[in-house]
Amino acid sequence: MSEIKLKKDVRSRNQQQADTNRRLFRKSGLLALNILGSPGSGKTSLIEQTARRLSSKLRILVVEGDVETERDADRIRALGIDAIQFQTHGSCHLDAMMVAQSLQEVKLDKVELLIIENVGNLICPAGFDLGEDLRIVVGSTAEGADKPIKYPEMYLHADACVLNKIDLLPYVDFNIEEFEAGARQTNEKLRLFRISCTTGSGIDPWCEYLQNSYTKQHNNMR
Secondary structure: OHHHHHHHHHHHHHHHHHHHHHHHHHHHHOEEEEEOOOOOOOOHHHHHHHHHHHHHOOOOOEEEEEOOOOHHHHHHOOOOOEEEEEEOOOOOOHHHHHHHOOOOOOHHHHOEEEEEOOOOOOHHHHHOOOOOEEEEEEEOOOOOOOOHHHHHHHHHHOOOEEEOOOOHHHHHOOOOHHHHHHHHHOOOOOEEEEEOOOOOOOOOHHHHHHHHHHHHHHHHHO
8 A cells, every 4th residue: 555655645746747848838839749659769869850940930948867977968968968867777758757867957949849759668668757848769670570569659659650760671570560550559540650750751741740739739829
């Protein structure tokens, strides 16, 4: 019983901070993304491709969540994009308090697109709201096509799913129809994108989705 109560208390505190984050993001007029997926699915590569295409149209800030190192943030900074690295030192996910801590010194009214890359994991991050507007799950053809039905909570509360590494389809045993059917079985409202961060295929529709989402949110703030 004490373990259940502890879990409820942790989730309750996180939700309170997530709600605070969300109010702050809305007040600032930005669009906040929570990018989730397993290690190696291509989350950072997706952010790089997104930044290359949208940095001339939207002011972007990236928060990178990792257990250790600044490597992912350094990759984003190399593109001329501001990036904050948050090292969890063992925690398997970001929580709303970590995000708030990362943004303490940031003038959010200068940001239009906030991209938060969560720690690579298909289980823990799913249960923690960060205050994001859109939750994005990144999968890849290098993983099994059954991931959506094996890890349903990750897909259940997502707004969109990006299937990366479609350039590898001729070389891997991956059934794209099975993957997408499983994703829709878990969440029928899920928006699906097929992309390759290596070739750039499918990146334009993905970026158009983000631009339209930002415009819609910005107009609703007026």
